[in-house]
Amino acid sequence: xxxxxxxxxxxxxxxxxxxxxxxxxxxxxxxxxxxxxxxxxxxxxxxxxxxxxxxxxxxxxxxxxxxxxxxxxxxxxxxxxxxxxxxxxxxxxxxxxxxxxxxxxxxxxxxxxxxxxxxxxxxxxxxxxxxxxxxxxxxxxxxxxxxxxxxxxxxxxxxxxxxxxxxxxxxxxxxxxxxxxxxxxxxxxxxxxxxxxxxxxxxxxxxxxxxxxxxxxxxxxxxxxxxxxxxxxxxxxxxxxxxxxxxxxxxxxxxxxxxxxxxxxxxxxxxxxxxxxxxxxxxxxxxxxxxxxxxxxxxxxxxxxxxxxxxxxxxxxxxxxxxxxxxxxxxxxxxxxxxxxxxxxxxxxxxxxxxxxxxxxxxxxxxxxxxxxxxxxxxxxxxxxxxxxxxxxxxxxxxxxxxxxxxxxxxxxxxxxxxxxxxxxxxxxxxxxxxxxxxxxxxxxxxxxxxxxxxxxxxxxxxxxxxxxxxxxxxxxxxxxxxxxxxxxxxxxxxxxxxxxxxxxxxxxxxxxxxxxxxxxxxxxxxxxxxxxxxxxxxxxxxxxxxxxxxxxxxxxxxxxxxxxxxxxxxxxxxxxxxxxxxxxxxxxxxxxxxxxxxxx
Ligand SMILES: Nc1ncnc2c1ncn2[C@@H]1O[C@H](COP(=O)(O)OP(=O)(O)OP(=O)(O)O)[C@@H](O)[C@H]1O
Numbered sequence: 305x306x307x308x309x310x311x312x313x314x315x316x317x318x319x320x321x322x323x324x325x326x327x328x329x330x331x332x333x334x335x336x337x338x339x340x341x342x343x344x345x346x347x348x349x350x351x352x353x354x355x356x357x358x359x360x361x362x363x364x365x366x367x368x369x370x371x372x373x374x375x376x377x378x379x380x381x382x383x384x385x386x387x388x389x390x391x392x393x394x395x396x397x398x399x400x401x402x403x404x405x406x407x408x409x410x411x412x413x414x415x416x417x418x419x420x421x422x423x424x425x426x427x428x429x430x431x432x433x434x435x436x437x438x439x440x441x442x443x444x445x446x447x448x449x450x451x452x453x454x455x456x457x458x459x460x461x462x463x464x465x466x467x468x469x470x471x472x473x474x475x476x477x478x479x480x481x482x483x484x485x486x487x488x489x490x491x492x493x494x495x496x497x498x499x500x501x502x503x504x505x506x507x508x509x510x511x512x513x514x515x516x517x518x519x520x521x522x523x524x525x526x527x528x529x530x531x532x533x534x535x536x537x538x539x540x541x542x543x544x545x546x547x548x549x550x551x552x553x554x555x556x557x558x559x560x561x562x563x564x565x566x567x568x569x570x571x572x573x574x575x576x577x578x579x580x581x582x583x584x585x586x587x588x589x590x591x592x593x594x595x596x597x598x599x600x601x602x603x604x605x606x607x608x609x610x611x612x613x614x615x616x617x618x619x620x621x622x623x624x625x626x627x628x629x630x631x632x633x634x635x636x637x638x639x640x641x642x643x644x645x646x647x648x649x650x651x652x653x654x655x656x657x658x659x660x661x662x663x664x665x666x667x668x669x670x671x672x673x674x675x676x677x678x679x680x681x682x683x684x685x686x687x688x689x690x691x692x693x694x695x696x697x698x699x700x701x702x703x704x705x706x707x708x709x710x711x712x713x714x715x716x717x718x719x720x721x722x723x724x725x726x727x728x729x730x731x732x733x734x735x736x737x738x739x740x741x742x743x744x745x746x747x748x749x750x751x752x753x754x755x756x757x758x759x760x761x762x763x764x765x766x767x768x769x770x771x772x773x774x775x776x777x778x779x780x781x782x783x784x785x786x787x788x789x790x791x792x793x794x795x796x797x798x799x800x801x802x803x804x805x806x807x808x809x810x811x812x813x814x815x816x817x818x819x820x821x822x823x824x825x826x827x828x829x830x831x832x833x834x835x836x837x838x839x840x841x842x843x844x845x846x847x848x849x850x851x852x853x854x855x856x857x858x859x860x861x862x863x864x865x866x867x868x869x870x871x872x873x874x875x876x877x878x879x880x881x882x883x884x885x886x887x888x889x890x891x892x893x894x895x896x897x898x899x900x901x902x903x904x905x
Contacts, residue, residue, distance in 0.1 A: 305336065305337050305338060305340045305344060305441065305442045305443075306439075306440070306441055306442070307438070307440040307441055307442050307444070307445050307475075307479050307482075307483075308438060308440070308476060308478065308479055309336070310333075310344065310347065310442050310482065311476075311478045311479045311481065311482045312478070313329065313332070313333040313348075314348070314482050314491070314493050315478070316329055317329050317330070317333075317348070317493040317494060317495060318492065318493045318494070320494070323499075324513075324514045324515075324516065325514070326494060326495065326499055327499055327502045327503050327506060327513055327514050328503075328506070328514040330348060330495055330499055330500060330502075330503035331502075331503040331504075331506040331507040331513075331514070332507075333348060333503075334500075334503055334504065334507045334508070334547055335507045335508075337442075339443070340441070340442040340443050340446075341544065341547050341548055341551065342543075342544025342545065342547065342548055343442050343443065343445075343446045343544065344442060345500055345504070345543040345544050345546075345547040346543055346544055347442065347445075347446075347482075347486060347491075348491070348493065348495045348500060349491065349495050349496060349497060349499075349500060349543070350485065350486060350489055350490060350491030350492075350493075350495075351543070352446070352449050352453075352486060352489075353453070354541065354542040354543070354544060354545070355541040355542060355543075355570070355616060356540070356541040356542060356567040356568050356569075356616060358568075358612075358616065358617055358618040359450075359453040359454075360453060361449060361452050361453055361487060361489075362452075362453065362464070363452060363464055363468065363487050363488070364838050365395070365488060365838065365839070365851075366382065366838070367461065367464060367465055367468070368395070368468065368484060368487050368488055369382040369385040369386055369389070370382045370385075370465055371465050371468035371469045371471075371472055372385050372398070372399055372402065372472055372480075372484065373385050374465070374469045374472075375402070375404045375469050375472035375473040375475075376402040376403070376404060376472075377402075380402070385398060388401060389841070389842065390842045390843070393841060393842055393849070394492075395484045395485060395488055395490065396481040396482065396484050396485040396490075396492070397481065398484070399472070399475075399477075399480035399481050399483065399484035399485075400477040400478065400480055400481040401477070402477070402480065403477070404472055404473055404474070404475055404476075404477075404480060438474050438475060438476050438479060439474075440471070440474050440475060440479060445471060445483065445486075448467050448468075448470065448471050449486075449487075451463070451467050452464045452467050452468065455467075468487060471483055472484075488851075490851070497537070497543070500543055500547075501530060501533050501534055501537060502530055502533075504533050504543075504546060504547045504550050505526065505529045505530045505532075505533050505550070507550075507551075508547070508550035508551040508554070509529040509532070509533070509550055509554060509555055510529075511525070511526040511529035511530060512524060512526050513526050513530065529555060532555050532558045532559060533546060533550060533558060535558070535559075536549065536550075536558040536559075536561045538569070538570065538694070538750065538751040538752065539561050539562065539563055539569070539692070539694065539751075540561055540564075540567075541567065541568065541569055541570060541616070541751070542567075546558065546561075549561065562692050563639060563686060563687045563692045563694070565603045565604065565605045565637055565638075565639060565687065566603050566605060566610060567603075568601050568603070568612035568616040569601065569639065569686060569751045570616070570751040570752030571599050571601065571614050571641065571751065571752070572641075572684075572749050572750055572751060572752070572753060572755075572757075572758060573752070573753065573754035573755075573758065574741060574754065574758035574759060574760040575754055575755070575756055575758070575759055575760070576759065576760055576761070576762075576766065577742055577756070577759025577760065577761060578759075578761065579722050579725050579726065579742065579761065580722070581759070582742040582744075582759055583720065583722060585744070585756065586744045586745065586746070587720065588718050588719060588720050588745050589718070589719065589720075589725065589742045589743070589744070589745070590698055590699065590702075590716050590717070590718045590742070590743040590744070590745045591716070591717050591718075591719065591724075591725045591728050591729075591740055591741070591742055591743075592683060592714050592715060592716045592717070592728070592740065592741050592743075593681075593714060593715070593728070593732040593735075593737045593740060593741070594732070594737060594738045594739045594740050594741045594760055594761070594762065595643040595645050595653070595681045595714070595737055595738065596645070596653060596655065596656045596737060596738040597643040597644050597645035597646065597653075597656065597659045597681070598613065598614065598643065598644050598656070598659045598660065598663055598886050599613065599614035599641075599642075599643060599644075599886075600612065600613065600614075600619070600623070600626060600641075600642055600643065600644045600680070601616075601639065601640070601641055601642075601686075602626060602629075602630045602634075602638075602639070602640040602641075602642065602680070602682070603638075603639050604630045604631070604634045604637055604638050604639075604640070605637050606636070606637040607631075608627075608631070609626070609627045609630035609631050609634070610627070611623050611626050611627060611630075611644075613663065613886060614886055614887070614891070615886070615887070615888055615891070619663055619664075621666070621669065622662060622663055622664065622665045622666070622669055623644060623662065623663070623678055624669065624673065625673065625677065625678045625679070625680075626644060626678065626680050629679075629680050629711070629712055630680075633709055633710040633711045633712065634708055634709055634710075635707070635708050635709075635710070636688055636689035636708050637687075637688075637689060637690065638685060638687055638688045638689070638708050638709070639685070639686040639687040639688075640682045640684070640685055640686075640705065640708075640709060641682070641683060641684035641685070641686060641749075642680050642681050642682035642683050642684070642712075642714070643680075643681045643683070643714075644659055644662075644663075644678050644679070644680060644681075645659060645678070645679055645680075645681055646658035646659040646662065646676045646677065646678055647677050647678075647679055648677075652735075652736055653735070653736045653737060654676065656882075657882065658676050659676070659678065660885055660886065661676060662676050662678055663885075663886065664885065679712065680712040681712060681713075681714045682705060682709055682712050682713050682714060683702075683705075683713075683714040683716070683741075684698075684701055684702070684705065684749065685701045685702070685704045685705035685708060685709075686701075686749060688704045688705075688707075688708045689708070693749070694748060694749045694750075694751070695748050695749075696748065696749075697745065697746045697747065697748065698743055698744065698745050698746065698747050698748075698749075698757075699718065699745045699746075701749065702716050718745050725740070725742070728740055729761070733763065738762055739760060739761050739762035739763060740760075740761050741758060741759070741760055741761075742758075742759040742760075742761060743757060743758050743759070744756075744757040744758075766901060767857050767858060767859050767860075767881055768793070768817075768857070768858055768860065768875075768893045768897075768898065768901075769855050769856070769857050769884050769887055769891070769892045769893050770791035770792060770793055770817060770818075770855065770856055770857075770858055770892055770893060771791065771792045771793075771794065771814055771852045771853075771854070771855055771856075771889045771892045772789050772790065772791060772792075772836060772850050772852070772853075772854045772855075772856055773790055773791070773792040773814055773816065773849070773850055773852050774789070774790030774816075774847065774848060774849050774850055775787070775788060775789050775790060775836060775848045775850055776788040776790075776819075776846050776847055776848065777846040777848065778829070779846075782826075782829060784833070785826075785829040785830060785832075785833045786829070786832060786833045786836055786837070786848065787821055787829060788819050788820070788821040789819060789820050789821070789832070789836075789856065789880075790816055790818075790819050790850075791816070791817055791818050791819065791820060791856060791858065791875075791878070792814035792815055792816045792817060792852065792871070792892075793814070793815055793817050793871055793892065793893055793894060793895045793897075793898050794813060794814060794889065794890070794892045794893065794894045794895065795813045795814060795815045795871075795894070795895045814852050814889070815869070815870045815871035815872075815895055816869040816870045816871060817869050817871040817873050817874065817875060817898065818860075818869060818873075818874050818875035818878050819878070820856065820858050820875075820878040820879065820880050822877070822878065822879045822880065823859075823879035823880040823881065824880045828880075832883070835854060835883065836850055836854055839851040839853045839854065852889040853889065854883060855883070855884040855887040855888070855889060855891065855892050856880060856881075856882075856883060856884065857881040857882050857883075857884050858875065858878050858879060858880055858881055859878070859879045859881050860875040860876060860877060860878045860879070861876045861877040862875075862876040862877075862905060863875060863876070863898060863901055863902040863905065864876055864902075865902070871895055871898065873898055873899075873902060
């Protein structure tokens, strides 16, 4: 597919408000994507790589601004790009405002050659064709992004800048708009995972998803077909592959997909719950300790193990103990779900921050390993000895886990007796753990779902994980630090658009809910400023707008209805707890949860 055609589709999507019509437009784009189906299915969502793929573009706003400036001509600087950004607030509009036609031909790339020129085929001259687009294709854009992601070591920043420059240099304004948005992960066309899932069913399985449910004929199988796409997505974590399978092999092909050791699966998540609630809902409850660590998924192919974080990042090198644990104690190839906990010398659990220190570590792993020991507490098994277990009940998965893993399996008690559950809780808290997990013994494993089959019970007051979308510069002694942070809850599909995002002026499905300035030391302010400054989108006086990238955990006394913020709620006495570096904005708490918590007060 030509990138110009992709950009045209994206413009149509951006202008479309209605959800069903959006699905129809996406279905049309997928049907026309031909050999680029995999890439188009991801690009429409602003994703460059499949979910299981741990590659990242690693391009910050400033590098992107530099590439745009260079392509825009010798008299344009990154500062000019940033000035325009401050005016428009949106990088796509800024990129589209330049005429990149000025520098054409390979001479503009200096180094030239296949590696250094951004993958531009010889003879490409960036000239617009009759349709106003260029000869840039979706595939070429993706391959250039692959080169950006692959750049490593000394000079890698230059390679990334060169490749991006090469792309912008060839782009028409309409194309540049979406290049810039893709590079910075902000497609803003309102297409989330759910939309692409429905569109795949519509385009390739003959499901009538775009007709409102009440108007569909009796016996309509659209929901069933959508469910088949969803199930295949859960297993593969790969929109591109699922779209291709649906197109080539139909629903049977989707039903045949299986997990692959070495490709991370989205983690099943929990909601807050109570013992009485759990026992009322299920006949029996499975109860175990809720460990205060970080989620890990261990993949073992029979010889080697790899470890993935909750966000499916490859953290194998940072956690050698877990690799050794899997390689020593796993009897069969398996995918194991669990928590990585930090323990002190006496075996007592250490706080959550200690494990985070280890998690993202690239250097000095061995030295840090001596200071903080990491251990596995495995609680689930998604695959064992060639067999996928997602559809098996929890008790069976746990039995398979216990058979496969000789050590490090969390203890699970299945009971109808609330007193026995309370005893487990008392023991867990006495040992310094966070609380307990209550699980439905009959439930299947639903990747990426925060359903009611896993409930967490923590005695501490609830906290919220909120996205920082703004800040204010401090005053006096703190003038060089961002001091007050504007927080937002996720609204709807984080990668999509909230139903009323356009009216409330909220950012890409995030609704503001309050500001936090309490609970932060001077030292933390400096760290937070350093962390957030690269994500500043624009500034006005002391007010700063921040791209949704960073998640804060905050405590509060009460959630109140309030017209001040776009969520319709405000937090009373919000207090900063910590930065959740293990969470993306898509993992932040939703407005729906805020509503539930507010109702339950
Ligand atoms: N025995 C256990 N079973 C399942 N999850 C556990 C267990 N012990 C600890 N956990 C952790 O608890 C989390 C479940 O809570 P949830 O899905 O709400 O994640 P979260 O948003 O990170 O929550 P929290 O901030 O409370 O840890 C899991 O992601 C996992 O990291």
